Amino acid sequence: MASILPFIRKSGTVFDDRVTQLMGEAFDNACTQLHDRGQPAIVYEVIAKRIVDAAEAGERDLVRLRNAGLGSLALDDNDQQAS
Secondary structure (H helix, E strand, O other): OOOOHHHHHHHOOOOOHHHHHHHHHHHHHHHHOOOOOOOOHHHHHHHHHHHHHHHHOOOOOHHHHHHHHHHOOOOOHHHHHOO
């Protein structure tokens, strides 16, 4: 599975350890929701960028960060809860 760390570095924003860990958890949770480990790299990049953008805007809730990443893929809460 991909890591969000390269995408955080690419953003140029510095987050404290707690927020970085939270973003990593949100990213991992979002990727798990995809049910397919063979996703193209661009899918992971889009999820990561959305999570980083939400964190830059001040979001610190794990579920909302995850949903920000998945929102770009047009998955709704029913799809996310089906796993």
